[in-house]
Amino acid sequence: MGLIEPGQITVAFTAYFPPISSIDAKGNFVGFDVDIMRAVAEDLGLKINYVNVKTDGLFPGISAKRYDVGMGALVDTKKREQSVDLVDYLQVGSGFIVSTGNPKKVKTLDDLCGLTVASTTGDIGTMYAHDQTEKCVAQGKPGVTVREFPEGAQAMLQLYSGRADVMIHGYPLSVYLVQQSDGRLEVAGEQFNVAPEGMAIFKGNVALRNALMTGLDHIIANGKYAAILAKYHISEAALPHASYNQPRR
Structure with missing residues (x-):
């Protein structure tokens, strides 16, 4: 099956982002990424070795074959496919998180010109922000100031403190973070750039790729997949x- 260790699948989660993946008070990995992977592994008869990174x-660990799979709301892009293969399991968009009242009137990526975006290194939001600054400059407008941090909590502090105007995250995470903000934040506009999210695996690992796809198709057919998405209110994904x-892209 193309695994590092037969009978066990080592999965690296970015377990800092509920409801995608996180670690609860008992030390258990939880979230919809975790639930989907757990259902697939169960279908394939595999135990999971959970790793938090x-x-x-993520990508360096997969390329070095320290992990079989990497998960963390990883949008499938051509750039990422240069180093890993991605088995797509969801389709979601991104969302803008802003202070309540949306003082900068952010609705689309074009509204980011001249603003400061706080983001997580390696996150798709970082890519959007950097791409947008090039477009802003080409239009004769101020670019986007991008402040990158290794953890989402650090980026969130920038928004709370007023040192950033907006964060960009996957839409399910954006909604969750706003729900946890005690009314201090809101989601601006509609979700945008809907795209597949994938399980990252070593480039060219056909055996593992086919196994994961088989497991996914099985849990889609038997209803477990739909039940997981409904549990987290992301059935549209x-x-x-x-x-x-x-x-x-």
Whole structure:
């Protein structure tokens, strides 16, 4: 099956981002990424070796074969496919998190010109912010100031303290973070740039890729997949079947 250790799948989660993946008070990995991987592993008859890593450590760890799979709301992009393969299991967009009242009137990426974005290194939001600053400059507008941090909590502090105007995260995480903000934050505009999210695996590991896709298709067919998404109120993120390397961009 192309695993580091037969019978066991080592999965690196960025377990800092509920409800995607986090560690609860008892030390258990929880979240919809965790639940989906657990259901797939159960279907394949595998035990999971859980590993918690920061976002910027996922891809190097997979390339070095320290992990079989990396998960953490990883949007499938052509750039990422240069170093890993991605087995797509969800389709979600991104969202803007701003202070309540949306003082900078952020609704679209074009509204970021001249603003400061706090982001997590390696996150898709960082990519959007850097891409947008090039567009802003090309239009003769001020660029986007991007402040990157290794953990989402650090980026969130920038927003709370007023040192950043906006954060960009996957839409499910954006909604969750706003719910936890005691009314201090809100989601601005609608989710945008809907794209597949994938389980990252070693480039060219066909055996593992096919196994994961088989497991995904099984849990989609038997209803476990739909039940997990409904539990986290993200049913709109469902894919009809497993796929791989289907980048939006």
